[in-house]
Amino acid sequence: MNTMTHALRVGLRRGGLEVRHTFTNSQDLWNYLFPTLIFLVVMFFMRDAAVPGTDFSLGTRTLPSLIGMNVVFSGMVTLMMSLALEREDGTLLRAKAVPNGMLGYLVGKIVLVAGMMLVSVAIVMIPSVFMLDGLALDSVTAWLTLVWVMVLGLVATLPLGAVFGSLFTNPRNAGVIMLPVMGLVAISGIFYPISSFPDWLQGVAQVFPVYWLGLGMRSAMLPADLAAVEIGESWRHLEMVGVLGAWTVVGFVVAPWVLRRMARKESGSNVAQRRERAMQRVT
Amino acid sequence: MAVVDEAPARDVRRPEDDLVLDVRDLRMRYGTTDVLTGVNFTARPGEVVALLGPNGAGKTTTIEILEGFRMRSAGEVTVLATDPAHGNENWRARLGVVLQSWRDHGPWKVRELLAHLGDYYLPYSSGRITRPWPVDELIEVVGLTEHADKKIMKLSGGQRRRLDVAIGIVGRPELLFLDEPTAGFDPEARREFHDLVHRLADEQTTILLTTHDLDEAEKLADRILILAGGRIIANGSADELARQLATETEIRWTVDGQRFVHSTVDATGYVRELFRKHDERVADLEVRRGSLEDVYMTLVRQFEAGEHDAAVRDFTEVAR
Numbered sequence: 001m002n003t004m005t006h007a008l009r010v011g012l013r014r015g016g017l018e019v020r021h022t023f024t025n026s027q028d029l030w031n032y033l034f035p036t037l038i039f040l041v042v043m044f045f046m047r048d049a050a051v052p053g054t055d056f057s058l059g060t061r062t063l064p065s066l067i068g069m070n071v072v073f074s075g076m077v078t079l080m081m082s083l084a085l086e087r088e089d090g091t092l093l094r095a096k097a098v099p100n101g102m103l104g105y106l107v108g109k110i111v112l113v114a115g116m117m118l119v120s121v122a123i124v125m126i127p128s129v130f131m132l133d134g135l136a137l138d139s140v141t142a143w144l145t146l147v148w149v150m151v152l153g154l155v156a157t158l159p160l161g162a163v164f165g166s167l168f169t170n171p172r173n174a175g176v177i178m179l180p181v182m183g184l185v186a187i188s189g190i191f192y193p194i195s196s197f198p199d200w201l202q203g204v205a206q207v208f209p210v211y212w213l214g215l216g217m218r219s220a221m222l223p224a225d226l227a228a229v230e231i232g233e234s235w236r237h238l239e240m241v242g243v244l245g246a247w248t249v250v251g252f253v254v255a256p257w258v259l260r261r262m263a264r265k266e267s268g269s270n271v272a273q274r275r276e277r278a279m280q281r282v283t
Numbered sequence: 284m285a286v287v288d289e290a291p292a293r294d295v296r297r298p299e300d301d302l303v304l305d306v307r308d309l310r311m312r313y314g315t316t317d318v319l320t321g322v323n324f325t326a327r328p329g330e331v332v333a334l335l336g337p338n339g340a341g342k343t344t345t346i347e348i349l350e351g352f353r354m355r356s357a358g359e360v361t362v363l364a365t366d367p368a369h370g371n372e373n374w375r376a377r378l379g380v381v382l383q384s385w386r387d388h389g390p391w392k393v394r395e396l397l398a399h400l401g402d403y404y405l406p407y408s409s410g411r412i413t414r415p416w417p418v419d420e421l422i423e424v425v426g427l428t429e430h431a432d433k434k435i436m437k438l439s440g441g442q443r444r445r446l447d448v449a450i451g452i453v454g455r456p457e458l459l460f461l462d463e464p465t466a467g468f469d470p471e472a473r474r475e476f477h478d479l480v481h482r483l484a485d486e487q488t489t490i491l492l493t494t495h496d497l498d499e500a501e502k503l504a505d506r507i508l509i510l511a512g513g514r515i516i517a518n519g520s521a522d523e524l525a526r527q528l529a530t531e532t533e534i535r536w537t538v539d540g541q542r543f544v545h546s547t548v549d550a551t552g553y554v555r556e557l558f559r560k561h562d563e564r565v566a567d568l569e570v571r572r573g574s575l576e577d578v579y580m581t582l583v584r585q586f587e588a589g590e591h592d593a594a595v596r597d598f599t600e601v602a603r
Contacts, residue, residue, distance in 0.1 A: 003372060003406045010402045017399065021390035091387040094450065096352070098403040099376040267352035268382055268462055269343050275385045 007100030008107055015111020022116060032116075036124045039066050040131070042191070047132055052193060053229055056222075060132040064221040065190040067121055068213035071150055074117035075157025076164065077181065079109060083165025084174045088278065090271040092263065102263055113161075114154060136223045149216035149240075156209050156244040159251025166262035169274070184210045193229055202231060209247055212240045301364070303328050303458050303489040304349065309358035311344050318344050320513030322358070326506075328457075329487040331480065333494055333504035335579075337586040340510045342493035346462050349491065350380050363458055376407035376414065379456030379488075381464060384447050389436035393427055393446060394418055396435065397453055404454035415453050424482070425449040426475065441472045448479065452488075459483065461492035465499060477502055497579045511582060512595035525575040528598075535569040542567075 022028035043066075047059030086092050095105035129135060136142055168174040187194065187201055188211040194202055205211040218226065219235035227235050304326035311319040318341045326332045334342050347353035348360060351367035351374075360367055365374045388396050401415030408414045416424075422431050425445040430438060438446065444467070451459060461480075465473045480503050484490060494500050500507045501521040509517040509524075517524055532550035536543055538561050547553045550570055557565055578598070585594030 006406050007403060010399070013402070014399060017391070017395065025390050086387065089385050089387040090382060093352075093382055094384075094387060094400070097350075097375075097378075097380045097382065098400055098454065099372040099407060101400075101403055104403060267347045267350075268380075269347060271385070272383065 003100055004103065007103045011104035011107025012111055014104055014108030015115065018108060018112040019115035019119075022112075022119075032120055032123060036120065039124055040127060043128060044131060046191075051226070051229055052196070054226070056226060057132060057134055058192075060134045061193075061218065061222065061226070062191055063125070063128045063132060063135070064217035065214040066124065067221075068149075068153070068215070068217035069185055069188075069190050069210060070117060070121055070124070071153035071213050071217075072157050072210050073181075074113050074120075075154045076161040077178070078113050078116060079158055079161030080165040080168075080174055080177065081171065082109065082112075083162065084168045084171035087165075087169075087262070087266065088171055088271075088274045090275075093266045093268065093271050096263060096266055106259075110154075110158060113158065117150075117154070134223065135221055137221055142220050145220035146217065149213065149220060152241065152244050152248075153209065153213045153216070156247040156251065159255035160247070162255045163251070163258045166258045170277075181210075184208050188214055190214050195229060195231055206231075206243070209244055212243050216240050301328065302326065302361070303330070303363060304332075304491065305359075305361040306345075306349070307359040309345070309348065309360055310356045311341065311348065311353075312356045317513055319355075319358075322510070322514055324508050324515055324518060326489055326491060328489055329484065331484045331490045331492070331503055331505045333492050333500035333507050334510055335494055335497060335500045335507050336510035337583045338495055340586070341513060342495075342510055343462055345510065346460055346491065346493055350378065350460050351375070373407065376404055376454055377457045379451040379454060379459040381447050381451030381459070381461045383462075383466075384443055384450075386436070389434065391435050392432055393435060393438070394422060394431040396446075397421060397449055400450055401453045407454070412455050412457070414455050416455050418453075421449055421453060425479065440467065441469065444468065444472070444476075448476070452483065456488060458489045458491070461490065463493055463495070465494070465496075473499075495583075497576055501575075509579070509582075509598075511586065511598065512592065516595055516598055521575065525572070528575060528578045531573045533569075533571045533573065535567070535571075536565050537567045538564050 022032070043059040043062050045059075046062055047057050049058040050056060051058050051061050083092075092102075092105065095101035098104075129137070164174065164177055168177075184205070187197065187205045188208065189205065190210070194205060194211075197205075215230060215235065216237070218230075219237065227233060230236070302325045304324070306322055306324050309319055309322040310317070322341075322345060324332075334345060336342050344353065348355045349362050349367055351362075351370045354368055362370070363374060363377055365371075367374075370378075391399075398418045401418055401421075404414040415421075419428075419431070422428055425448055427442060427445055427449065430442055435443070435446065444464075448464070451461070464480075465476055468476060477499075480490060480492075484505075490503075492503065504521070506518065506520055507524055508515045517528065519527060531546045531548060534545050534547065534550060534553060534557075536557065545553065550572075554568070554570065582594050582598045585597065
């Protein structure tokens with residue numbers, strides 16, 4: 001039996017179990033439902049507004065953009081938070097103490113992140129399909145595009161989540177990363193097209209994955225003529241692959257190194273120290 | 284946990300048997316502080332060794348270096364014939380580490396987690412040992428059968444610690460590390476835990492445990508290593524240490540109803556002299572060898588007062 005592929009399989013099963021666990025506790029259920037509710041309300045009120053220069057519903061345009069944002073949040077924020085938390089509580093040290101446990105742990109985490117993303121995409125999409133008009137989801141190409149953009153988005157953002165999750169020793173500080181992320185969302189055309197923004201701001205947005213995932217998801221789920229209101233009047237798949245690909249390459253160079261460095265430092269006394277610190281905060 | 288009979292005395296092994304642990308001149312320095320200044324010890328297969336010492340003596344540092352979780356500054360260390368700084372997964376599979384859990388794996392059920400962690404060990408069975416430990420059997424061994432389907436976050440503190448032990452031994456380790464295993468146990472849980480350690484020792488698992496509690500070391504270990512001042516200052520069975528360290532003996536007696544107390548190194552000679560002088564007038568004779576505990580407590584007290592060097596010096600003088 002090859003030990004690496006065995007650990008890989010164990011990791012896949014671990015991820016499956018962890019996805020199932022998210023349905024059994026109220027905190028995770030709330031994390032699924034709360035953002036979904038907000039998004040549905042936002043889209044509901046935007047559905048009668050029109051995308052500038054067209055008579056297409058702004059609410060309908062927002063759905064794919066939000067799904068794109070969700071991919072970035074899953075890959076980066078979910079992974080980052082759970083790495084930071086599970087380093088503090090000793091989950092990671094347990095993984096380190098079993099043969100090939102770190103490999104299994106990481107594979108499990110990727111499955112968990114992807115699984116949670118699919119669940120939250122599904123629960124936002126299903127009601128939206130009934131609520132919103134004009135989605136172009138009736139072709140195989142649309143779904144294929146949706147899938148490859150999603151996969152590329154996860155591949156590009158997971159290493160970023162791993163790096164940030166390893167850098168923060170205190171999970172409560174990891175929240176500071178949310179501020180710049182929310183800023184990026186604001187300038188990345190998730191809720192409103194950015195074609196009218198100043199050029200430099202458009203330039204900044206196009207460096208980061210949020211903009212490209214929103215665009216990619218719109219290219220999958222909206223009618224082809226909506227491309228006319230995007231920058232360059234095109235879905236720009238080539239440029240999207242280029243930018244996300246660049247993030248992927250950088251991520252896969254940096255993340256393994258950062259992860260290994262972080263994992264090497266884990267030991268029982270580190271976990272005990274963090275436990276004491278966390279206990280002091282509670283009392 | 285099942286109550287097991289007192290472990291039978293293990294057969295005496297010859298020094299040419301392979302050593303499970305071989306530590307030579309181990310040194311550890313954090314910044315400018317020397318925590319370990321040359322630790323030497325060995326352990327043979329099936330031995331239960333307790334690393335005993337006051338808090339802050341470097342017990343955890345030592346055990347983490349042996350676990351491969353911490354890089355040493357200098358010295359030669361061999362654990363199951365491998366340098367722990369370069370141990371591969373094959374080597375890792377032969378070790379067990381009992382970690383103190385806090386709140387990890389909360390939504391997992393006890394059986395689910397043990398089965399999952401056991402899965403990792405599946406490709407690592409060797410001729411003699413089948414890995415992992417069958418999950419229901421393991422759960423019974425640590426006394427969690429009633430709680431096997433409970434979520435881990437619903438376990439009590441004591442039940443969690445049993446789970447920690449179960450996780451540590453799920454791969455049927457040849458060498459098991461236990462760092463302060465009974466910290467926070469009530470007396471009942473402590474007794475059950477001691478039974479479990481004896482049971483593992485019967486199965487020829489080599490065990491290295493750390494403790495600051497002499498009583499626990501005496502109950503569990505075949506051999507006690509006292510770590511203080513960055514090195515091992517005493518090494519032997521509880522009896523050997525008592526003989527080595529407790530030099531003063533207290534003698535109490537009465538002559539014509541009057542009480543006397545005297546402390547001496549040569550108790551036998553003193554008593555012989557006593558009888559020669561007073562013969563039948565000597566009554567209520569008590570001869571009590573100073574206990575290992577007295578010597579150890581003095582060491583700990585001095586350590587806690589910050590007199591590290593004095594503590595080690597006094598102690599080693601007694602040992603000589």
